[in-house]
Amino acid sequence: MTALVAEGVFGRCVPPESKYAITTNLRGWDNAVKLRERDKGVMSQIVHIYxxxxxxxxxxxxxxxxxxxxxxxxxxxxxxxxxxxxxxxxxxxxxxxxxxxxxxxxxxxxxxxxxxxxxxxxxxxxxxxxxxxxxxxxxxxxxxxxxxxxxxxxxxxxxxxxxxxxSITEAPPQGTFLPETADHAKLRERISGLLHRASVDPEKIRVTPDDIYLYPTGMAAIYTTHSQLVAHRPGTVIILGITFPSTIQLLFETSPHGYKHFGPVDSAGLDVFESWLWEEAAQGRDVTYVLVEFPSNPLLASIDLRRIQALSHKFGFFFVIDETVGSFANIDILPYCDLIVTSLAKTFSGYANVMGGSAALNPLAPRYGELRQLWDTHFHNEVFRGDAAVLLANSDSYLERTAVHNTNAGTMAAYLAARTRDLDPSSPILRVRYPTQMRDYNFFESFLRRPTEELPEPGSGCLLTVDFINTVAAKAFYEALQFYHGPHFGAPKTLVLCYVELVFNRNPEDAEYHRGYGLLRESVRISAGLEEAGDLVKTLEVALEAARKVASS
Structure with a gap:
């Protein structure tokens, strides 16, 4: 085992060099804060970024x-x-x-x-x-x-x-959008095939390539889904648990009939949500749709999808799941919602050199006919042929890479979880967030696909979060950790980011609100890459020792 050394130039991509790279080498906690504030000194050095x-x-x-x-x-x-x-x-x-x-x-x-x-x-x-x-x-x-x-x-x-x-009052000329190629069709076929692959219950999967819609980014899939659903069924839009901040901001600002967020998603949290649904129904107010991440980034919480599906049938709202973190190589969740949205730029592509997103409709959902007509009426292709070609080529190794991501993330999570403060009073680690380490793992585990030759052991994905006892310890760990610092997950190289500090800590009121259900500033998010697991553990050892020193001083 050899401790890794993250080499590269600040502001340029994580190796290998590519003009299409969507990563950036953003070493240092304070530099992440400066990026958040769009500091001119940092921004002027950025060559590659998401x-x-x-x-x-x-x-x-x-x-x-x-x-x-x-x-x-x-x-x-x-x-x-x-x-x-x-x-x-x-x-x-x-x-x-x-x-x-x-x-x-x-x-x-x-x-x-x-x-x-x-x-x-x-x-x-x-x-x-x-x-x-x-x-x-x-x-x-x-x-x-x-x-x-x-x-x-x-x-x-x-x-x-x-x-x-x-002028803003004029209707603009119609769009040409972008032509589709054979690669677009092959991508839809691949995604459809992956949704069928090793299903927990094959009778519950009826998706076809015609139910798959491609978008230039994962956020575009969410934006389009949101826009179409709020126009089709006016009502309140709901996020359960945490999602990417762009999603929160988008839904908050563009939900004409209201937006509401519920942070806790354990059994008690869902009790609160269900009580609210009954109150809204009594007032004659509808809910348009509910969005969840499964599991969530960065809390890695696995919500009770079956309970939400039952509520969606009872109260008539659509149920949308972003499964990017769990990844449809590992989990089989389409039968439990109306549609899933995915960022194809993450583990599906896996090489951090292209953007893409998708939405997949569930043909067995009660209101599939409505949704299919809605999507077919409004969909226009905005995925460039060059991006479709790269997504298709990259995803050839999706299952192979997923196996390595699962192993590496699981190994790191187990190593760190064995060194938390409840086991070692001198440890700077408060807890480790990874599906296998969470109390709600039974929900996640119930959706794991069957083992196959291509993926012998479906797992919990590439993402984990480490909560520390305080920010001093978190920063010491972060600064000493020789993984590449920067946004993104699902890349060939292991990435680390002070994620909560970067994306949720700009506004003190927002930060305090999200902290109330577990989103801590003193945390570090790790995205497992494809390196040797032993080397990753050795690299963690060095950083953990640095955090121990400041925790005990």
Whole structure:
């Protein structure tokens, strides 16, 4: 066993180097805080990062070229999309009462429809000084242009044509969206096949490739699902447990009939939720849908899906599960909801060099006919052919990589769980969060797929979280830990991130609220990679010793 050493350049991707990389080498707790605050010193060093965080590399270059073609005045920036609905979406975003600063007026937006290489783009120009007030419309819905699409459009920029400049009250020209290829069809077939593979009960799986819908990101799958469901069945939108903060912000701001969050998802927490449902029903108020992550990131809680499904049938709401963390290589949960959404950029792709998402409808759900008609009516492809090709090629090794991720994460979780404070009073570790270490593991375990030759031991996925006794110990562990620091999970390299500090600690009131059900600042999230398990444990030993020293001082 050899302790690892994380090498690389700050702001560039985790090795191997790639212009399409979606990771960033963000070493240091304080640098994560600076990234959260969009510190200019840190931001200026960022070359690679998760594309939803903002326009970088070829996306940024394309936007510069479009600005030149449009002859935008100095001091203006722009964002471009393939969906004509973004004009109204951005107008609502920038004028939302939830925007703290800067304040926008609609007159400050310029809306242009352009064609490049036969692909129609919807361009929103705005004062660069007010970027912070608009960038959420790029980050949260996840429907921005991909790196590969931007690279292609940049190479074809000489075909630029201004179709029309419009006002916010005008309906823009129809979109061309993006053509589908054989790779799109093969991706749908692969996902459908994986949902059938080693099912707990094959009679409960009837999904076909036609029930699979592809999106440019996992957040785009959530955004589209949300938009379609709230229009179809007006009512309150519910999140149970924790989800990605972009999901929370998106649903909070774009649920016209209300949004509500329930943090605790144990039996007592679901009792509270059920009581609330009865109260709402008595007042004649509907719930549109309930969204859960299974298990949740970063708490790794496994909710009682069967109980939520029973409530959905009783009260008429749709039930949506984000199974990205558990991964449909490991778990078989489609029969227990109306649809699942997935970020294909994580373990499905596995090489941290492409974005993608999917939604899969459950043909055996009571209201499948409604949903299928809804999706078929409104769906348009926005996945670029180059991204579809990479997703397909990368996912060839999905099951093989999943086996390694399961082993490595499980090994690290077991090692750390054997050294928690309840077993060793001198330990800086308060608890380890990984499905096998959680009290609700019985729920997770009941959905594990059957063992097969391709995946002999379905497991609990690549993600774990370590809670420490205080922030000093957590920081000492983090700074000493020679895994790559930065966002993302499901990559070839093991990644670590002070996740709660980065994404939930900007607003003190929000941080205190989420802390109330277990989301601790003094925690570190680890995404297992494909290294040797023994080397990972040795690397943890070194960091744990550093945390012990400060805990005992």
């Amino acid at each position: 594309p939803r965080f903002g326009p970088f590399q070829d996306v940024k270059l394309l936007f510069g070229a479009l600005a030149g073609k449009l002859q935008l005045a100095e001091g203006l920036s722009l964002l471009a999309f393939t969906d004509p609905g973004v004009f109204q979406m951005i107008a609502k975003h920038v004028t939302s009462p939830h925007r703290r600063e800067p304040i926008f007026s609609l007159e400050e937006l310029q809306l242009h429809v352009v064609d490049v290489a036969g692909i129609r783009l919807y361009v929103v120009a705005f004062p660069a000084a007010k970027t912070s007030g608009v960038i959420g419309a790029w980050m949260n819905p996840g429907i921005g242009l991909s790196i590969r699409l931007s690279e292609y459009l940049l190479s074809q920029i000489d075909t630029f044509t201004l179709v029309k400049s419009v």
